[in-house]
Amino acid sequence: MISAAESYISISGVSKTFNGRQGEVHALKDINLNIKPGEFVSVLGPSGCGKSTLMMLVSGLLSVSAGRITVGKKHIDSPNADAGIVFQQDVLLEWRSALQNVMIQAEIRKGDLKQAKERALQLLKMVSLNGFENSYPKELSGGMRQRVSICRALLHRPPLMLMDEPFGALDAMTRDQLQIDLLRLCADNDMTVLFITHSISEAIFLSDRVVVMSPRPGRIESIIDIDLPRPRRLAMREDTRFIEYTRELTQIFKGLGVFREEY
Amino acid sequence: MSIAAETPVVPKVNVLNRLLAMVPPALWSVIVLIIVWELSVKIGEIPNYILPAPSAILAEFGAYWHRLLPNAMVTGGEVVFGFLCAVLIGVPLSVFIAYSRFMERSVYPLIVASQTVPKVAIAPLLLTWFGYGLAPKIVIVVLLSFFPIVINSVMGLKSAPREMVYLARSMGASGWQQFWKFRLPQALPSMFAGFKLATVLSVIGAIVAEFIGADKGLGYLILVAGSSFNITRQFAAIILITIIGVVFFMVIERLERVVIPWRHRGLSETDA
Numbered sequence: 001m002i003s004a005a006e007s008y009i010s011i012s013g014v015s016k017t018f019n020g021r022q023g024e025v026h027a028l029k030d031i032n033l034n035i036k037p038g039e040f041v042s043v044l045g046p047s048g049c050g051k052s053t054l055m056m057l058v059s060g061l062l063s064v065s066a067g068r069i070t071v072g073k074k075h076i077d078s079p080n081a082d083a084g085i086v087f088q089q090d091v092l093l094e095w096r097s098a099l100q101n102v103m104i105q106a107e108i109r110k111g112d113l114k115q116a117k118e119r120a121l122q123l124l125k126m127v128s129l130n131g132f133e134n135s136y137p138k139e140l141s142g143g144m145r146q147r148v149s150i151c152r153a154l155l156h157r158p159p160l161m162l163m164d165e166p167f168g169a170l171d172a173m174t175r176d177q178l179q180i181d182l183l184r185l186c187a188d189n190d191m192t193v194l195f196i197t198h199s200i201s202e203a204i205f206l207s208d209r210v211v212v213m214s215p216r217p218g219r220i221e222s223i224i225d226i227d228l229p230r231p232r233r234l235a236m237r238e239d240t241r242f243i244e245y246t247r248e249l250t251q252i253f254k255g256l257g258v259f260r261e262e263y
Numbered sequence: 264m265s266i267a268a269e270t271p272v273v274p275k276v277n278v279l280n281r282l283l284a285m286v287p288p289a290l291w292s293v294i295v296l297i298i299v300w301e302l303s304v305k306i307g308e309i310p311n312y313i314l315p316a317p318s319a320i321l322a323e324f325g326a327y328w329h330r331l332l333p334n335a336m337v338t339g340g341e342v343v344f345g346f347l348c349a350v351l352i353g354v355p356l357s358v359f360i361a362y363s364r365f366m367e368r369s370v371y372p373l374i375v376a377s378q379t380v381p382k383v384a385i386a387p388l389l390l391t392w393f394g395y396g397l398a399p400k401i402v403i404v405v406l407l408s409f410f411p412i413v414i415n416s417v418m419g420l421k422s423a424p425r426e427m428v429y430l431a432r433s434m435g436a437s438g439w440q441q442f443w444k445f446r447l448p449q450a451l452p453s454m455f456a457g458f459k460l461a462t463v464l465s466v467i468g469a470i471v472a473e474f475i476g477a478d479k480g481l482g483y484l485i486l487v488a489g490s491s492f493n494i495t496r497q498f499a500a501i502i503l504i505t506i507i508g509v510v511f512f513m514v515i516e517r518l519e520r521v522v523i524p525w526r527h528r529g530l531s532e533t534d535a
Contacts, residue, residue, distance in 0.1 A: 056429075059429075059433055061429050061432060061433060079432045079433055079435065080433070081433065081434065081435035083433060084433075085429070085430060085433045087426045087429070087430070089424065089426050091424065091426045091427050091430050093427075093444075093445070093448065093449075094449075094525055094526075095448045095451075095523065095525045096525075104434070104444065105434055107444070108431070108434040108435065108436045108440055108444065109434060109435065136525050138525065
């Protein structure tokens with residue numbers, strides 16, 4: 001267990017209720033989670049378990065109904081501009097080239113634009129998008145678009161990266177490549193990652209820890225340490241330990257009734 | 264197999280194909296229409312006061328251009344000026360509606376309701392209020408054309424996906440930055456759709472206004488020519504009105520390409 005003192009993100013007693021048409025909806029109930037600096041933590045769960053809501057609360061874009069979230073000792077009660085965010089949709093601005101899409105981050109933050117441009121070009125190169133800097137989103141494939149949006153989130157060297165099913169809309173092969181791209185970027189940039197996913201193997205492959213959530217209301221079911229060496233390689237997915245983790249997580253979801261096998 | 268490979272398919276390029284390729288398709292349909300029109304009038308011996316042949320209309324242009332042109336300028340001026348006023352009123356209004364729930368609830372229904380009022384019916388009233396000058400024409404043009412501008416601009420300004428707003432806020436973007444860097448560019452394609460609809464309505468508005476009360480302009484010219492059964496002159500004026508409308512539409516379309524070039528770049532959806 002990581003104590004609140006040594007954690008970078010500290011979530012304590014957090015609940016979130018939405019006021020829906022059928023009255024109150026409990027999206028999250030009594031969430032407690034501490035994340036160390038530099039840790040890669042995945043939140044894994046079926047749809048409707050409130051995992052995206054949890055990320056939105058950490059970003060400060062939504063506010064908690066109860067409890068308290070701190071990021072780097074800072075109490076989160078407004079949008080946390082220190083974070084970089086990637087959504088499932090790439091949300092690229094159609095009127096801007098790939099480079100300009102990355103640069104919007106610097107333009108809004110009003111930093112040194114020349115330095116930012118250098119970093120933007122370097123980031124794009126790291127995800128093999130050199131040569132596409134001046135392409136418009138319309139001219140890029142889904143995988144390339146999501147890579148641009150990851151570069152955009154990284155431009156200002158955020159200490160915290162929040163990713164909400166960033167590869168959920170991509171095909172399996174593109175997904176594999178982007179996972180590796182992401183791990184490379186993580187190795188080069190000192191940051192903590194909170195990664196939301198509904199893919200068991202993605203969560204194991206990327207993370208130091210996997211937080212398993214169950215739905216209605218969203219609760220943390222268990223937390224599993226992933227003890228696999230880094231750098232991670234695609235072949236590790238056939239490793240017996242990897243398969244063991246997969247089995248363990250599948251078992252948990254079966255217990256939760258997420259998977260029903262009789263037919 | 265080898266025989267097929269040795270005889271490459273040479274595309275047959277004849278004179279007709281080249282000629283067809285030189286002229287845009289839209290122009291071809293116009294040319295065909297004119298030819299059919301001319302022939303049917305000539306063969307059917309239709310008198311000029313029923314349907315004048317294109318050649319007769321062309322002759323009318325030659326003989327009467329010193330009156331047609333100045334009147335076309337008047338109508339064109341009303342169209343453009345009225346349209347610009349509609350944009351200057353419609354766009355800021357749509358920003359208020361898109362940003363304020365109160366405005367949306369209070370003003371928007373009124374704007375929609377105002378569109379059900381037949382403009383032709385209130386035109387005489389406007390004449391009483393504003394006289395015979397330029398003012399009532401502009402008012403009618405604005406009344407007709409600002410509706411699609413407002414509707415489409417509001418739609419465009421509200422079209423920013425929720426994630427885009429989240430993204431902007433996560434960067435610490437101010438409300439002003441959110442508007443200029445995210446919402447407005449996102450709205451531009453929709454806005455231009457509204458502008459293009461408005462160009463057509465502006466022309467209709469100007470002619471309706473001139474019908475009700477004017478002493479110049481192409482609408483006025485049509486009325487005067489009609490009272491003396493000069494059908495050829497009426498046709499000449501109608502064609503000029505059409506030209507004004509088409510040219511104005513094309514200008515806005517060209518402007519759209521300049522303002523939102525990203526829309527016309529890259530793969531079209533059918534290619535992808």
